[in-house]
Amino acid sequence: MRAELERIRTGIPGLDTVLGGGLLRGRSYIVQGNPGAGKTILANQACFHRAAQGGQALFVTLLSESHDLLLQHLSTLDFFDESRVPESVYYISALGTLQREGLDGVARLLREETASRKASLLVFDGLLNVRDATGSAPDLKQFLQTVQTQVAFAGCTILMLTSARLEDESPEHTVVDGVIELGNAMAGVRTVRRLQVRKFRGGASLGGLHQFQIDSRGMTVFPRLEAQYACPSAEDEMPFHEGRAGTGVAALDAMMDGGLPRGSMTLAFGPSGIGKTTLGLHFLAAAPPDEPALHFGFYESPPRLLAKAAALGLDLRPGLESGQLEILWQPPTERLLDPLGHSLLDAVARRGVKRLFIDGLGAFERAAIHPPRLVEYFTALTNELRVRGVTALGSWEVPNIAGGVVEAPSPELSSVVENLVYMRFVEQKGRVNRVMAVLKLRDSAFDPNLQQFSITDRGLDLTRAERGSEAMLSGLAHQVGTEPAQRVPPA
Amino acid sequence: MTGRLILVVDDEVLIALLASEVLTDAGYRVVVAHDGRAALEILRREPPDAVVTDYMMPRLDGLGLALAMRDDPALRHVPVVLTSAVAGDVLERHPGLFFSFLQKPYDLARLLGAVRDAVGAPGAPG
Numbered sequence: 363m364r365a366e367l368e369r370i371r372t373g374i375p376g377l378d379t380v381l382g383g384g385l386l387r388g389r390s391y392i393v394q395g396n397p398g399a400g401k402t403i404l405a406n407q408a409c410f411h412r413a414a415q416g417g418q419a420l421f422v423t424l425l426s427e428s429h430d431l432l433l434q435h436l437s438t439l440d441f442f443d444e445s446r447v448p449e450s451v452y453y454i455s456a457l458g459t460l461q462r463e464g465l466d467g468v469a470r471l472l473r474e475e476t477a478s479r480k481a482s483l484l485v486f487d488g489l490l491n492v493r494d495a496t497g498s499a500p501d502l503k504q505f506l507q508t509v510q511t512q513v514a515f516a517g518c519t520i521l522m523l524t525s526a527r528l529e530d531e532s533p534e535h536t537v538v539d540g541v542i543e544l545g546n547a548m549a550g551v552r553t554v555r556r557l558q559v560r561k562f563r564g565g566a567s568l569g570g571l572h573q574f575q576i577d578s579r580g581m582t583v584f585p586r587l588e589a590q591y592a593c594p595s596a597e598d599e600m601p602f603h604e605g606r607a608g609t610g611v612a613a614l615d616a617m618m619d620g621g622l623p624r625g626s627m628t629l630a631f632g633p634s635g636i637g638k639t640t641l642g643l644h645f646l647a648a649a650p651p652d653e654p655a656l657h658f659g660f661y662e663s664p665p666r667l668l669a670k671a672a673a674l675g676l677d678l679r680p681g682l683e684s685g686q687l688e689i690l691w692q693p694p695t696e697r698l699l700d701p702l703g704h705s706l707l708d709a710v711a712r713r714g715v716k717r718l719f720i721d722g723l724g725a726f727e728r729a730a731i732h733p734p735r736l737v738e739y740f741t742a743l744t745n746e747l748r749v750r751g752v753t754a755l756g757s758w759e760v761p762n763i764a765g766g767v768v769e770a771p772s773p774e775l776s777s778v779v780e781n782l783v784y785m786r787f788v789e790q791k792g793r794v795n796r797v798m799a800v801l802k803l804r805d806s807a808f809d810p811n812l813q814q815f816s817i818t819d820r821g822l823d824l825t826r827a828e829r830g831s832e833a834m835l836s837g838l839a840h841q842v843g844t845e846p847a848q849r850v851p852p853a
Numbered sequence: 854m855t856g857r858l859i860l861v862v863d864d865e866v867l868i869a870l871l872a873s874e875v876l877t878d879a880g881y882r883v884v885v886a887h888d889g890r891a892a893l894e895i896l897r898r899e900p901p902d903a904v905v906t907d908y909m910m911p912r913l914d915g916l917g918l919a920l921a922m923r924d925d926p927a928l929r930h931v932p933v934v935l936t937s938a939v940a941g942d943v944l945e946r947h948p949g950l951f952f953s954f955l956q957k958p959y960d961l962a963r964l965l966g967a968v969r970d971a972v973g974a975p976g977a978p979g
Contacts, residue, residue, distance in 0.1 A: 426867050429909070430958035433938040447939040448909045455864040458887030459911065471911050 367564050370483060370519045373411025373441075374404060376583030376704070379590060380557070380572055382565045386539065387482070389564065390510045390520040392489065394528055395544030400555065400576050401523045402432065403439070404544070405485040406451075407580045408521065410441045412483045413450035420481040421453045422472060424460060424488030429453045441580045452479055457491075465495055465505045473512040481518050489524035489534065503533040510537065530560065539563040544574075549731040552696060557583055573700045584700035587707075588738035594749040607717060607753040609641065610648030613824035614783075617800055617809035622781060624753050626804050627744045629723070629775060631758040632785030636796060637817050638757035640674055641783075642719035643667070644821055645755050646687060647676040653716035653753075655681065657689040658706050660725040664689040674821040688713060697729040703743055710750055718747065722757040727772060737777060744778045780804035798824075856975045858882045858899065859968060862892040862906035862918065863936075872905065875961045876968060880975030889913025893921055896928055903952070903971040905964070908937035916943055919950050932971040 369384035378384045385391060385408075393401045409419035423429070432453070436442040447453070454475065459467045476484050486509075496502040506522075514520050528534050528541075535541055541560040546553050556571040568590060574583040606621035615621045622628050622645075630638045639662070649655040662670060667689060671678045681687035690709050692702065702725070710718065730736050747754050758775065782801040787794050796815050800808045815824045859881045863869040866887065873883040884901065886892035890912040892904070904922070908915040915935055922928040932952035935943070936959060944954055955967050 428865055428868055428958065430868075430938040434958070444939050445941065448914070448937075448941060453909050454911045455866065455887075456911070457866045458864055458869070461866065462887070475911050 371411065371415075372404070372408040373414070374407050374581050374583060376572070376574070376585050377404075377557070377581070379585045380559060380568045380583055381562065382567050385519050385521075386564050387519055388514050388517045389539035390506075390514045390522065390537075391540040391542060392522050392524060392528065392534055392538050393542045393544065394524050394526065396546070397525050399525075399544035399546065400574070400581055401525075401544060402487065403576055403581050404542075405487065405521050405523055406432075406436055407439075407441050409451045409483060409485060410443055410446060413443065413446040417450070417482040418480050419451045419483040419485070420475055420479050421451065421485045421487070422456050422475065423453070424456050424468070424486070424491040426457065429455070438578065439580050440578055452481075460491070460495060465492065465501070468492070469505060469508045469512065472509055476513050476516065476518050484513055484518050484520045485523065486520060487523040489522045490526045493526065493534075499533045503537055506534065506537040535561065540567075547571075547731075554698065554731060573698050575698075575701065582701075584698070584704050586735075587700055587703040588735065588742040591742040591746045594742075594745045596749040607645075607653070608648050609755075610644035611641065611822045611824065613813065614641075614798070614822070617811070617813065618781075618803055619806055619808065622753055622755065623804045623806065625748050625751055626780040627747065627754045627756065627778065628781035628783060629756050629758050629779040630783045630785060631760055632798075633760055633762055633787065636785045636787065637815070637822060638759070638785060639670065639721050640817055640822055641785075642721055642755055642757060643671045643674060643676055643678070646717060646719050647671065647678060647681070649681075649686065649717045651686060654685075654713045655687045655717040655719075656709055656713070656715040657687070657719050657721065658692070658709065659689070659719075659721040660692050661721060663691055663693075673819065674817070675819055676821060685713070688715075692725065697725065699726060699729045699731070699735075699739060702726060702729055703739065706743070707746060710747065710752055716751055716753060718752050718754040720754065720756040722759055723775060724759055724772075736772070736775075740775055740778045856880050856882045857903070857972050858884065858901040859972070860884050860886065860892060860895060860901040860904045860906075862886045862889065862904065862910065862915070864888055864907060864910040868907070871961070872964055875964060879965055881968065887911075889915065889918035889921075892918055896922065896931075897925075900928055900931055903932045903934065903968060905934045905936060905955075905968065907957075908935060908940060908943070916947070916950075919947070923950065934967050934971055 368387040370387050371378045371384035393404055395401050409421055412419040456468050456471050459471045492505060493502055540562040543558045543560050545556055547556055555574050557574050558571050559567040568585050570586050570589055572583055572585050574581055605624050607624050608615050608621040630641050632638055646655040646657055668678055678687060727736060781803050783798060784801050785798040788797050797812050798815055799812045813824045815822055859876050861869050861872045861883055864887050869885045873885050876883045884895055886895055888910045906915040906918055919933045922931060934953050934955055935951045936955040936957050938957040952971050953967055955963060
């Protein structure tokens with residue numbers, strides 16, 4: 363039988379997930395990163411979490427920076443709880459001890475203080491100074507092993523912080539049980555903070571670079587979505603997926619045998635202004651009471667969406683007021699892919715969302731710093747939505763307003779999207795009309811006919827497209843038997 | 854040297870050093886310890902006129918130091934100035950134990966003021 367080792371949770375959102383449940387009790391870890399990378403915040407946040415759990419944390423520094431300034435900085439962060447200091451979170455300096463008694467004295471101090479304070483978490487800040495104080499690698503290794511034997515094996519977990527760029531074969535790394543590295547990466551003009559677990563003995567951790575943020579709440583780690591949900595969080599239960607979720611547009615439902623297949627991902631793609639958001643609003647407004655609905659959008663603010671819906675004859679306010687519908691607007695700031703995905707999945711989990719409209723999926727693509735990962739990312743996201751029984755509709759904007767070839771949506775998306783609805787403008791008899799067509803529907807037959815539609819004060823209004831027209835999907839419709847209009851070659 | 858003797862206790866070496874230099878420049882005699890236990894040893898060899906101590910320290914904290922001084926008839930009357938960034942409710946729980954409290958980080962004028970309040974001018978008779 364597989365034994366589970368006892369964990370000390372850091373309480374840092376996302377980090378415990380990356381660590382496979384938390385740090386191991388009685389093990390030692392290095393947290394490394396440049397000054398400003400967030401090591402001190404990580405360690406303090408873990409200390410205050412320990413205190414909140416009723417445990418004791420000890421913070422020992424070998425640095426010349428004063429604790430007063432550290433505490434002043436911490437006092438601006440939400441997790442800082444002054445009432446825990448000094449009873450449950452205790453700060454001392456070992457610099458004087460190092461100067462007078464050397465490393466043996468420091469090791470003794472750590473052992474005595476951990477024991478007398480009954481600490482279950484020890485932070486030791488300034489490992490670089492230990493390196494400077496030791497003449498040789500064996501001395502350094504011996505110090506670390508002494509501390510580990512005396513402190514960690516007594517049941518206290520140790521976090522050692524260092525601004526050194528330690529390599530895997532360094533004495534420090536070989537001795538400790540795990541290494542967490544914090545770093546910054548430039549992406550265009552942005553700086554992105556990233557965390558990597560470079561070593562973790564005794565358990566599986568999520569590999570790779572995980573984005574994290576530091577704000578007034580302290581540190582929040584966003585595990586790479588495709589790593590966290592490499593396997594979906596639940597079994598893929600087929601009963602979720604029986605039947606159809608009506609779109610609220612009866613004529614469209616009729617084309618799809620009753621609506622969107624439950625638990626599937628549908629992409630509505632077409633140019634700006636064609637009516638993708640309108641379709642999404644219908645879909646959300648048609649949600650029955652036992653299907654909580656979520657609008658996860660990037661363009662319109664909630665008031666504008668309400669106004670837009672009202673102009674279509676859809677009143678979203680009762681749903682918003684009763685909690686049946688949530689509009690989660692992602693304001694147009696700098697966005698990162700993993701925070702977006704986690705924000706979406708959290709919102710789905712919070713209310714047991716069963717109907718989701720994402721307007722538009724292109725924002726995910728733009729948030730990607732490393733676009734090749736989008737395939738795995740969207741796969742993980744859609745699989746996770748499926749096992750949570752969510753019927754999802756997403757919009758995807760294609761660049762051509764009219765004319766030109768049919769643009770396939772992003773290749774990253776095509777592989778994971780189960781249903782495709784294409785919408786576009788066509789020129790017919792001197793008029794610009796809207797048409798839509800179902801191009802793909804999961805495991806089922808569908809009406810392949812083009813539907814002409816208009817947007818009215820009663821919403822989307824579909825009528826069968828004029829028979830005998832051809833090449834409407836190309837945007838240059840013509841009557842059968844007549845010459846198609848000459849296409850202007852692209853410049 | 855006949856000036857008043859101040860014991861500065863702080864585990865943060867730089868803070869102890871800075872406080873000691875300022876008090877020395879002002880005319881006090883100063884001894885330094887980096888934890889409460891070392892401070893008690895110094896105190897028992899030569900009782901000072903005042904103690905300025907940090908709260909959180911290894912081995913024996915500022916509260917433990919003050920309690921040990923209160924239990925020692927030779928040290929009971931030495932005023933203790935507590936300095937800390939976060940003192941919690943120690944002052945309320947131990948009324949009268951400390952002569953005064955100095956919030957950290959303190960500027961050096963406030964340190965001098967606190968010491969002067971406790972013992973008077975550097976060379977003045979008690």
